[in-house]
Amino acid sequence: MAYGAVVVCPGFPQYDHPSGLYWDTRLRLQAAAILYQQTQTSRIIVGGDRLLEMKDSYANLMEKYLVEVFGVPTSDITKEEYTFDTSSQFEWLAKHIGEFQGPVAVITDAWQAMHVKALLRGFRLQGIDVVTVESIGLRSQYGALGKIKWALRETILAGFTSSVDPQGLTMQKITSSRKK
Numbered sequence: 001m002a003y004g005a006v007v008v009c010p011g012f013p014q015y016d017h018p019s020g021l022y023w024d025t026r027l028r029l030q031a032a033a034i035l036y037q038q039t040q041t042s043r044i045i046v047g048g049d050r051l052l053e054m055k056d057s058y059a060n061l062m063e064k065y066l067v068e069v070f071g072v073p074t075s076d077i078t079k080e081e082y083t084f085d086t087s088s089q090f091e092w093l094a095k096h097i098g099e100f101q102g103p104v105a106v107i108t109d110a111w112q113a114m115h116v117k118a119l120l121r122g123f124r125l126q127g128i129d130v131v132t133v134e135s136i137g138l139r140s141q142y143g144a145l146g147k148i149k150w151a152l153r154e155t156i157l158a159g160f161t162s163s164v165d166p167q168g169l170t171m172q173k174i175t176s177s178r179k180k
Contacts, residue, residue: 001129004102005043005078007093008032009086009116010058020054020061028107029062031133033070035107043100044072047080047089057081086116087168090123097125105129115161122166 008031011024019026035041044066048058059079066072080096083089097104108116110132117130161168
């Protein structure tokens, strides 16, 4: 399927990596670049403000990675630096969804997909596909114990989001306390 835009969900910062991005975010950016290079999207949306010790915003770090590693022109990247987690990113997306031509997809990994889908429902963002890096043929770096840990975390987080916090407001409060 072709998308007017793909939204890359940022993961955690990684201060000891030259990009400043944790491997899950780099993998999601690679998935977005693959879709872009295969002309399955013409726009990549990256977002995120600075948290804690970050020297630059997620949005700037992600844009730089797409440009330097994958050759995506900055003119095809939409960058927003106002959000700080997936929930606030979807809040932003709900306000700007009409600006993008064609269908929109969110790129994440299989371990975050349930939470992402719950938030999309909570924000009533219908018709947005959730594309996992695994569905594009990329492999996560989770070992066996990591997969169990993240699957459990994801199940709890998705259940909490679906039943108690459909727009992730509780998570926003927690994450916003880490903003600079």
